[in-house]
Amino acid sequence: MKGGWFRGYAIVYLFVLYAPIILLPIFAFNDSAIVSFPLAGFTTKWFTQMLDEPTLHEALKNSLFIAVSTSIISTLLGVLAARASTRFVFPAKGAIMGLIMLPLVLPEIIAAVSLLVVFLGIGMPLGLLTIILGHVLVCTPFSIAILSAAFQSLDRSLEEAAYDLGETPLSTFYLIILPLVMPGIISSLLITFTISLDEFIMAFFLGGTNVTLPVYIFTQFRFPQSVPVIMALGTILVLLSITLLAIAEYFRRRGIAKTGGKNTGGFL
Amino acid sequence: MSSIKSSERLGRSEATSGLMLISPTAIFAFLLLAAPLATILAYSFMADGYLTIIPQFQTCNYIGTCFSYEMKDGVLTAAKEYNGVFSDPLAQTLLVRSLGVSLMVTLVTVVLAFPVAYFVSFHVAADKKSLWLFLITIPFWTSYLVRVFLWKVILGYNGVINSALMGLGIITEPITALNYNVGAIVTTLAHAYAPFAILPIFVALEKIDRSFLEAGLDLGESAFNTFRRVTLPLAMPGVISATLIVFIPTVGDYVTPNLVGGPEGKLVANLIQLQYMKLDNYPLGSATAVSAMLLVAIVSLIFLFLNRRYLRGPK
Amino acid sequence: MTFSAERSTMIEFRDVHKYYGDYHALRGISGEIRAGEFFSLLGPSGCGKTTLLRTIAGFEGISSGAVLIDGKDTAGIPPNKRPTNMVFQSYAIFPHLTVAENVGFGLRRDPRTAAEKARAVDEALEMVGLKGYGARAATALSGGQRQRVALARALILKPKVLLLDEPLSALDKKMRELMQVELIKLQRQVGITFILVTHDQEEALVMSDRIAVMFEGEIAQLADPETLYRRPNSRKVADFIGTMNFIPCKVLGESGGQIEVDAKGLGRVTLSADQAPPAKGGESPVVGLRPETLTLLYPGQNTPDRIADGVVDEVIYFGDMTYYDVYIGGTDVEVRLSMRNVPGRPILEVGNQVQVAWNPSALVLFR
Numbered sequence: 040m041k042g043g044w045f046r047g048y049a050i051v052y053l054f055v056l057y058a059p060i061i062l063l064p065i066f067a068f069n070d071s072a073i074v075s076f077p078l079a080g081f082t083t084k085w086f087t088q089m090l091d092e093p094t095l096h097e098a099l100k101n102s103l104f105i106a107v108s109t110s111i112i113s114t115l116l117g118v119l120a121a122r123a124s125t126r127f128v129f130p131a132k133g134a135i136m137g138l139i140m141l142p143l144v145l146p147e148i149i150a151a152v153s154l155l156v157v158f159l160g161i162g163m164p165l166g167l168l169t170i171i172l173g174h175v176l177v178c179t180p181f182s183i184a185i186l187s188a189a190f191q192s193l194d195r196s197l198e199e200a201a202y203d204l205g206e207t208p209l210s211t212f213y214l215i216i217l218p219l220v221m222p223g224i225i226s227s228l229l230i231t232f233t234i235s236l237d238e239f240i241m242a243f244f245l246g247g248t249n250v251t252l253p254v255y256i257f258t259q260f261r262f263p264q265s266v267p268v269i270m271a272l273g274t275i276l277v278l279l280s281i282t283l284l285a286i287a288e289y290f291r292r293r294g295i296a297k298t299g300g301k302n303t304g305g306f307l
Numbered sequence: 308m309s310s311i312k313s314s315e316r317l318g319r320s321e322a323t324s325g326l327m328l329i330s331p332t333a334i335f336a337f338l339l340l341a342a343p344l345a346t347i348l349a350y351s352f353m354a355d356g357y358l359t360i361i362p363q364f365q366t367c368n369y370i371g372t373c374f375s376y377e378m379k380d381g382v383l384t385a386a387k388e389y390n391g392v393f394s395d396p397l398a399q400t401l402l403v404r405s406l407g408v409s410l411m412v413t414l415v416t417v418v419l420a421f422p423v424a425y426f427v428s429f430h431v432a433a434d435k436k437s438l439w440l441f442l443i444t445i446p447f448w449t450s451y452l453v454r455v456f457l458w459k460v461i462l463g464y465n466g467v468i469n470s471a472l473m474g475l476g477i478i479t480e481p482i483t484a485l486n487y488n489v490g491a492i493v494t495t496l497a498h499a500y501a502p503f504a505i506l507p508i509f510v511a512l513e514k515i516d517r518s519f520l521e522a523g524l525d526l527g528e529s530a531f532n533t534f535r536r537v538t539l540p541l542a543m544p545g546v547i548s549a550t551l552i553v554f555i556p557t558v559g560d561y562v563t564p565n566l567v568g569g570p571e572g573k574l575v576a577n578l579i580q581l582q583y584m585k586l587d588n589y590p591l592g593s594a595t596a597v598s599a600m601l602l603v604a605i606v607s608l609i610f611l612f613l614n615r616r617y618l619r620g621p622k
Numbered sequence: 623m624t625f626s627a628e629r630s631t632m633i634e635f636r637d638v639h640k641y642y643g644d645y646h647a648l649r650g651i652s653g654e655i656r657a658g659e660f661f662s663l664l665g666p667s668g669c670g671k672t673t674l675l676r677t678i679a680g681f682e683g684i685s686s687g688a689v690l691i692d693g694k695d696t697a698g699i700p701p702n703k704r705p706t707n708m709v710f711q712s713y714a715i716f717p718h719l720t721v722a723e724n725v726g727f728g729l730r731r732d733p734r735t736a737a738e739k740a741r742a743v744d745e746a747l748e749m750v751g752l753k754g755y756g757a758r759a760a761t762a763l764s765g766g767q768r769q770r771v772a773l774a775r776a777l778i779l780k781p782k783v784l785l786l787d788e789p790l791s792a793l794d795k796k797m798r799e800l801m802q803v804e805l806i807k808l809q810r811q812v813g814i815t816f817i818l819v820t821h822d823q824e825e826a827l828v829m830s831d832r833i834a835v836m837f838e839g840e841i842a843q844l845a846d847p848e849t850l851y852r853r854p855n856s857r858k859v860a861d862f863i864g865t866m867n868f869i870p871c872k873v874l875g876e877s878g879g880q881i882e883v884d885a886k887g888l889g890r891v892t893l894s895a896d897q898a899p900p901a902k903g904g905e906s907p908v909v910g911l912r913p914e915t916l917t918l919l920y921p922g923q924n925t926p927d928r929i930a931d932g933v934v935d936e937v938i939y940f941g942d943m944t945y946y947d948v949y950i951g952g953t954d955v956e957v958r959l960s961m962r963n964v965p966g967r968p969i970l971e972v973g974n975q976v977q978v979a980w981n982p983s984a985l986v987l988f989r
Contacts, residue, residue, distance in 0.1 A: 045426035049439075052423050056446050056501055059457035062467065063450075066460070074460055120332040127325025135329060139336045144552055146559020146603075148576045149596050152583050153343035156350060156593070176339050179332065199681055200714035202701045204728035204779065218718045233448050240561060244584075256452050260566065266456075273453035280449040288441050 060277055067270040074266050085271035092268070098255035102236055105167055105251060109174040110232040116175065117182025117227055118220075124183075125190040143180045150176060151244040158245065165247030173241030178231040185230060185291065189223025222290040229287035233280050252276070351594035356383060360589055367391050368594035375588060389591060392598045398578060405558050405575040406602060408489060412496040413554040417546060419497070420504035424545075427505075428512035440509070447502040452562060458495040459567050491567045492574070496557050504549040511545025512538075543617035551607055558603050575599050629656035631693070632783060632815045633678060638687035640673060640839075647673050648684070649839040655817060655832075657692075657782075660809050662818045662826040665836035666862070674836070675785050675819045680704050692782055707776035708785040711792070713768045715760045721747070722756030724771055728779045746774040749808070766797045773805075777812060786818045790825065802828055823863045827851065835859050851912075855899035857988040860910050867916075867957040868908040873989060883987060885909045887930055887951025891982045898987040907989035915984035916959035918946065918970070919977040927979040932957075934974045944969055948978055 067086070071079035089095060123129070124136055142150055151173065158169050193216065201211040239253035246254060256272065259265040351368050354361040355375045361383070367373040370393050374385035392398045427439045446454065461467045469481035515538065523533035561576035568574065575595065582592035611618070633655035640648035648670050655661045663671040676682040677689050680701035689696045691705060707728070716724050726743040734742070747753055750770035755763075763771065769789060776784055786805075790798045806829055809816045820826050826833050827847045834844040843855045854860035857868065871885035879895040891909070919925060935956060936947035943960050950957060959978065963969070970976065 045422055045430055049423045049426045052419065052501075053442060056443065056498065058461065058467075059454045059498075060446060060449065062457050062460060063453065116332040116335060119328050123325050123328035123332075127321060127328065129322040129325030129329070132325070135333050138341055139332055141336075141340060144555045145340075146556050146576070146599070148559040148561050148579055149347075149600060150340065150343070152579060152592060152596055153347045154339060155583065156589060157339075157343040157346050160346065172339055175335070179335070183332075194712055194714060196710040196712050196714040197716060199679075199701070200708070200710060200716070200775075201727070202681075203679060203706075203708045204775065205702045205731055207702060215716060230448070237449065237451055239452055244580075253452050257562070260452075260456055269453065269456075273450050276453070277449045281445060284441075284445060284448055288437075292437065 063270060063277060064274045066267065067274040069267070069270075072264055072267060074263075074270065085267045086275075088268050089272060094250060095252075095255060095272070098250045098252045101167060101249055102252040105170050105174060105242075106232045106235040108171045109178055109235040110228045112171070113175045113178035113182045113231045114186075114224060114227045116179050117186045117231075118224065120179070120183050121186035121190050122216075125187055125193075126195070140180045140183065142177050147177070147240040148244075151240050154241075155244050165245055166249050167246075169245040169247075170242050170249070170251065173245045174235045174238055177238060177241060178234050181234060182227040182231050185227045186220065186223050188291075189220040189226075193219055222293045226287040226291040229283045229290075233283050233287075236276070237280065347593040348597055350590050351597045353590050355588045355590045357386075358587070368590045369598065370394055373591070389588070392591070392594045398575075398595060398598075401573060401575045401578050402599065402602060404489070405599065406606065408492055408496070408574060409554050409557045409603075410606075411493050412500065412557050413550055415493060415497040416500050416504045416553050417508075417549050420501060420549065421508055421542075421546070424505045424508035424512055428509050440506070443505055444502045447499070451499065452566075454499065455495055455563050455566050458491065458498065462491050462494070462567070488569060489572055491569075492563050492572055495563045495567050496560060499563070500553045500557060503552050507548040507552060508542060508545040511542045511548075515541045540617060543614065547611070547614050547617065550610065554610075555603055555607060558599060629658055631655070632657040632659075632691065633817070634688075634690040634693075635674075636688040636690070638674070638677065638689060639685045640670075640677065640682065641685045647839055648677070651687070651839075651841055653834060653841055653844050655783075655815060657815055658813050659831040660806065660816045660818070660829055662820055662830040662833045663836060664820055664823060664826040664833050664862075667821055669836040670839040671819045671821075671836050672787055675708075675787055675817060678704075678783065678817065679706050679708050679785050705782040706785055707779055707781040707783075708787065709769075709772045709776050709789045711788045713772040713789075713792075715763070715768050715771055717761050719760055720756065721752065721758045721760055721763070721771055724760050725756070725774045725778055727775060742778055743774075746778040749777070749811070750774045751804075765793055766801065769793065769801060773808070777808075777814070781814065783815045783817060786816060788819055788821070790820075791822075798825075805829060827863070835862065837862075853896065853899070853986060854910070856902060857905070857908065857910070860986065860988070865913055865958065866910045867913065868910055868988075869955055869957070871907050871909045871987070873907055873987075881987065883907070883909060885985075887932075887955035887957075888928070888980065889930075891985060893982065893985060893987055897983070897985055898989070901989045903989070905989070907987065910986045910988060911957065911980060911984055913945065913958045913960045915981060916957060917979045918948075918959065918961055919979050920967070925979040927981045930978045930980065932976050932978050934970050934972050934976055937970065937972060939969065946970065946976075948976060950978055 065078070066074050068081055068083065069078050070082035070084070120136070120139055124132065154169070154173055154176070155165075158165060163169060197215055197219070198211055201215045202208065206214060237253060238251075239257060242251040242254050243257065250258075252272075256269050259269050350360055352364050352366065353368075354363045354365055354373065357375075357377045361376060365373065369391045371391050372388055372394065373391060375387040375389065376383045377386040378384075379386075389395075390398075392402075423443070427436055427443075431439055459466075463469070466481075469478070472478045473481065519537055519541070520533055523537040524530065528536065559576050559579075560574065561580060564572050564574040564577055579592050579595050579599070582588050582595060586592075631654045635651045635653050638648050638651040639646070651670075651674060663674060665671045673682055677684050678691065678696075680696065680699060680703075696704060716727065719727070722740075722743050725746050726739055729739045729742065732739060743756060744753070747756060750773050752767065752770050752774065755767070755771075760768070760771065772789070789805075790801050793801060802825060805816070805818075818826070818829060827850075830847060832844065832846050833850055835842045835850065837858060843850060843859050845853075845855075850859070850863060854863060854866075860866045860868075869885050869888065871883045871888075874882040874884055874890070876882070881893045881895070881898050882890065883893060884890050888909070893909075917925070917927070919929065930950040932948040932950040934946055935949050936945075938945040938947075942963060944963055945958055945960050947956055947958050949955065957978070961967070
């Protein structure tokens with residue numbers, strides 16, 4: 040087979056990459072309060088136990104609210120920035136885009152503590168809103184990366200054609216541009232939702248007394264007896280994330296196919 | 308000359324449309340990123356008061372000894388003495404350790420990732436490439452905390468590795484050296500950042516015109532020499548961005564040292580968290596954060612400088 | 623449809639300048655395009671022809687001067703309010719719509735009923751030979767079919783002017799030749815002014831009533847195809863359109879509309895004024911001769927033309943034609959000439975002594 044050695048290596052690599060995710064359901068269904076080998080038998084009690092955790096329910100509600108808000112706001116900001124950067128030439132474009140994309144590489148803790156300092160400095164109470172602001176900061180660059188690909192593959196003469204055929208710039212936007220980048224927008228909504236749902240640092244530093252799912256999970260790690268429940272919760276979250284990402288990937292590809300582009304890479 | 312003026316007017320309208328469109332996102336990034344970063348930079352040169360910051364310029368948060376002030380009978384009084392970042396042995400240790408861990412993680416991640424990127428780019432059929440990339444990216448987006456925790460399970464006393472080795476009869480006692488150390492942090496972080504390293508290298512490899520490689524072979528080079536003299540230099544921009552995209556954020560990782568590092572495995576992020584949240588000393592915390600960023604920036608710039616010849620030429 | 627000999631003016635350029643920053647893209651374009659004519663903007667890439675077309679459509683503003691459509695200044699009028707429609711180089715077929723939705727796109731604001739609009743779409747599709755394709759997805763079409771959809775979509779609005787931006791450049795040679803003929807027929811059928819941008823001189827000669835040849839933001843010559851080919855007004859135009867032999871010469875004298883020159887290998891010739899476009903200066907004078915105006919004399923043939931002795935230097939066989947490079951007047955003047963390969967006519971070999979017949983009226987003087 041072509042690239043035999045490389046193929047073997049890549050498969051082992053993928054296996055190691057997925058090792059923790061494969062272990063997750065094993066411990067979620069393992070009938071032992073201690074997360075370790077050897078396994079002790081099958082149970083679904085860790086899943087049913089989740090129903091009796093009021094803090095978990097509160098965290099879930101918070102996380103969903105934050106993730107939905109974050110995905111909408113960061114996708115809106117992403118649409119504006121992706122459209123501006125792919126279509127227009129303007130002064131200081133590199134510097135502005137660099138600043139907007141900076142959270143991709145900036146150590147998250149630094150962004151988090153600097154936001155914390157500012158929020159406390161201006162007397163803004165820590166809560167869901169401050170977490171959302173932090174999450175939007177983290178998610179917008181990902182949204183821009185996805186949407187830039189969608190806007191980039193858009194032939195500029197499509198806009199001109201609509202304009203030429205009697206439409207205004209505004210009607211051109213919703214008749215032509217919006218339908219064509221819609222798959223990218225859906226993909227961006229799903230991915231930013233997934234990132235927000237999984238984000239810990241911002242929520243930990245900016246949440247005050249409000250708990251999100253990752254913060255809940257983090258605090259539960261301190262109590263060995265709650266770890267199996269976390270394994271069950273993690274299993275559900277991983278399944279949810281993979282489903283959302285698969286849908287996002289489907290839309291991303293469809294979007295590129297729709298505008299006639301070539302599919303060459305992943306999300307980034 | 309009127310013609311030139313009106314052309315400038317047209318140019319400006321294009322620029323204006325672009326700026327108008329980008330402004331909400333740009334203002335957001337300015338208010339929630341640029342301004343806060345500037346704030347901690349400013350704080351790092353100020354004095355720590357009780358629940359306040361005293362705007363008095365000082366460099367002792369970096370070098371020397373500082374005082375925290377407290378209100379006593381309506382007067383600010385110097386209360387507690389502490390060392391600046393570069394005068395504090397603990398901070399120095401943690402900064403050096405964090406840099407070391409990041410460098411190791413980066414090395415491991417990039418070296419292990421390159422063959423995978425190479426395989427996907429050169430040996431996977433075009434229609435299967437995005438499936439492979441999708442499979443590689445999925446773990447990155449899913450449940451970071453739980454994944455980190457599971458490494459503890461894999462490396463732990465009764466963990467997967469020890470159970471397997473004992474089951475095979477290779478060892479009789481579990482190895483305790485696997486968990487709660489710098490090695491565990493490196494393993495976990497290298498695992499977490501794997502896709503970040505693969506994607507840029509893959510993109511760079513994809514851009515290589517395959518006829519260059521044929522030309523290399525055609526000119527009598529062996530497959531290995533073609534790789535060394537043609538493929539690798541052309542892939543270097545990807546390797547460089549992979550290196551930076553792994554190195555910079557890992558310096559500030561908080562969760563991994565916290566969960567798998569154990570008492571000897573704390574890193575600079577844990578120190579920053581301690582200084583801000585527990586000691587409530589914002590100027591010192593800010594100084595630590597700024598120092599960490601500064602060191603990362605210096606190392607990154609040296610790295611870029613050493614590799615500058617790969618980054619030249621047509622984009 | 624017929625037109626009187628004096629067609630009215632549809633487009634008028636008045637000293638149009640266009641700058642992109644410091645770059646001077648259009649440098650004082652003036653000229654008229656008549657109603658109902660098939661007009662081409664021809665030139666190498668970067669000469670400003672597409673920019674000029676886009677100033678008519680309204681996609682590009684101009685820095686100074688004026689563009690008039692049907693007597694009205696277009697300053698400040700956006701593309702959606704201009705009586706022009708465009709066929710784009712990439713066709714710009716909306717990929718998320720069907721063929722019929724694409725063709726009917728411009729009718730959205732039309733007050734007619736849906737049924738009437740649907741009929742208009744059917745008619746437009748029939749006109750471009752795509753009857754029955756309406757329900758198909760636009761992305762499922764071939765290049766030639768997309769081209770037709772783009773045409774139908776632009777023509778359904780009955781514009782005063784149809785703008786075509788290199789519409790045939792993406793097609794293969796066979797398809798391109800087929801579409802050239804169809805475009806000419808279509809233009810005669812609808813009687814709308816067509817303005818075509820092309821870098822292909824053959825395409826421009828075949829299709830156009832008149833052609834503007836552009837170099838570096840200026841119109842070098844605006845004329846009908848025959849004049850452009852037979853009487854190019856500069857060496858540059860002559861070189862861009864077809865092939866031409868340039869032979870160094872000396873201008874001996876000029877009197878009463880007659881110009882006497884001494885051309886290398888040809889000798890003294892008297893030219894009429896229309897063979898000598900206004901002098902450009904700066905370059906040493908040459909006379910130009912198209913290869914097909916030269917003939918090789920075969921033994922026993924006579925000619926009323928003048929004759930130069932020569933030696934065959936190169937033979938290039940083209941099937942229907944053979945090109946010969948021939949030295950005349952020693953070894954310093956080489957001309958290319960083309961001979962039709964008719965039965966019984968032998969193909970000469972390198973080194974053969976030949977006689978080249980040429981006619982003074984075919985000469986053009988560039989100085």
